[in-house]
Amino acid sequence: MKITTKFLGxxxxxxxxxxxxxxxxxxxxxxxxxxxxxxxxxxPLAMLQSIYNAEIGFVVAFPxxxxxxxxxxxxxxxxxxxxxEKQEDVLTYAIVTMKESLQDSTIxxxxxxxINIGAKCGKQIVxxxxxxxxxxxxxxxxxxxxx
Numbered sequence: 001m002k003i004t005t006k007f008l009g010x011x012x013x014x015x016x017x018x019x020x021x022x023x024x025x026x027x028x029x030x031x032x033x034x035x036x037x038x039x040x041x042x043x044p045l046a047m048l049q050s051i052y053n054a055e056i057g058f059v060v061a062f063p064x065x066x067x068x069x070x071x072x073x074x075x076x077x078x079x080x081x082x083x084x085e086k087q088e089d090v091l092t093y094a095i096v097t098m099k100e101s102l103q104d105s106t107i108x109x110x111x112x113x114x115i116n117i118g119a120k121c122g123k124q125i126v127x128x129x130x131x132x133x134x135x136x137x138x139x140x141x142x143x144x145x146x147x
Contacts, residue, residue, distance in 0.1 A: 005049045006057030008037060018051060020121045022081065026111055031056055034122070036093075036115065048093065048113065060093035061107055066139060070109060072127050082116045082123055089118035102139055109133035 004010050017035045024031045037047040044065035050056035063070045074084065084090055093113045099105045110133050115122040127133050 001051075003035070003049070003051045004054035005037070005047070006054055007039075007047060007059075008049075011037070013051070016120070018120065019115060021123060022121065023123060025058075025113070025124045026126070028056060036060075045096065046093065048095075059096040059098055060113060061096050061139070063092060063094040063107060063109055063112060066107055067109060067133075067137060070133070072112070072129070072133075074114065074125070078114070078123060078125055082114060082121055083119040084116055085118075089116050091115045091117055096139065097136065105139045106136035107139055108135055109137045110135045 001015070002010055002012055013035050019034045019036060021032050021034060023029060031050045031053060033051045034048050035051055037049055039045045039047055039059065044062040046060050048058045048060045074082075074090075082090075091114075093115065095108045095111070095113065097106045097108070109127075111124055111126045113122060113124045
């Protein structure tokens with residue numbers, strides 16, 4: 001099927017690429033179907049795009065590339081909702097707020113997006129540790145595995 005995206009224009013996706021977010025994203029609870037699109041092979045960035053609304057698309061990044069000690073536990077309730085059986089199926093992304101330059105952009109470490117690639121579902125969760133994991137962490141602090 002063809003979808004129109006916020007940053008990449010019209011693209012072709014297959015049904016198996018669609019990720020279901022049962023509860024939507026924070027502030028966008030009615031948006032439940034997204035696709036994860038690669039942006040640049042040299043950067044730890046992708047795009048989380050609504051399949052029905054071209055205006056709803058977010059640049060997302062692997063948070064571990066920007067904060068190497070980033071870690072958190074997924075609650076049992078979230079594990080059940082995401083149908084997590086093995087850790088290899090889980091991908092963690094964080095939403096990026098893009099500024100004029102990548103160095104001025106920030107990443108939301110407080111509310112990561114957890115995706116179960118095997119089950120094709122996702123959920124955005126809010127962490128309780130808002131001192132260690134801020135809403136706006138500078139991207140210029142590239143310190144993790146993508147350095």
